[in-house]
Amino acid sequence: MSEKEKIVKLYKAMYSAMVRKDKAELERIHDDSFILYHMTGTMQTKEEYISAILNGTLNYYSAVHEDMQVTVSGSTANFKGKSRVTAAVFGGDRHTWRLELDFELIRKQSEWFFTSASASTY
Numbered sequence: 761m762s763e764k765e766k767i768v769k770l771y772k773a774m775y776s777a778m779v780r781k782d783k784a785e786l787e788r789i790h791d792d793s794f795i796l797y798h799m800t801g802t803m804q805t806k807e808e809y810i811s812a813i814l815n816g817t818l819n820y821y822s823a824v825h826e827d828m829q830v831t832v833s834g835s836t837a838n839f840k841g842k843s844r845v846t847a848a849v850f851g852g853d854r855h856t857w858r859l860e861l862d863f864e865l866i867r868k869q870s871e872w873f874f875t876s877a878s879a880s881t882y
Contacts, residue, residue: 763837763872764830767865770872771841775823778813786810791866791873799879800850821846821854837872839863842882858882 761769770789777785787810794806804812812818827842841861848854864876 763832763867767830767832767837767839767872768828770865770874771828771839771863772825774874775820775825775843775845778818778820779822781814783810783814786813789874791875793875794873795876797876797878799881817850819848819854821848826858835867837865837867839865 773785774789776782777789787806790806790810792806794809796804796809798804809818813820822845824844825841826844827840829840831838839862841863843859843861844856845859846854846856858881860880860882862878862880863874865872866875867873
């Protein structure tokens with residue numbers, strides 16, 4: 761499997777873990793330094809982000825992936841994913857968004873980890 765294929769697989773695993781509220785998987789795939797920048801401007805650390813998924817502040821129901829672009833440069837990578845995501849977040853109603861996530865990743869030994877993500881719509 762190529763490095764690009766590994767990163768695409770990681771992105772899909774992340775959404776699956778978000779839907780299942782799988783704490784162990786979310787902790788495994790995000791580096792301890794992970795920061796999420798929401799489209800609202802809110803910033804969350806790895807711990808805050810995973811806690812928000814587990815406590816229902818962020819409820820994800822499904823994701824249909826439309827476009828994925830990967831650029832690998834040594835032990836770092838950039839990933840841009842566009843997905844139609846059905847979620848209810850921050851007390852709002854369930855809705856489907858065209859969500860674009862721009863990730864930075866790092867490879868440690870042979871595994872990739874998300875280090876940051878910026879969310880926007882497309």
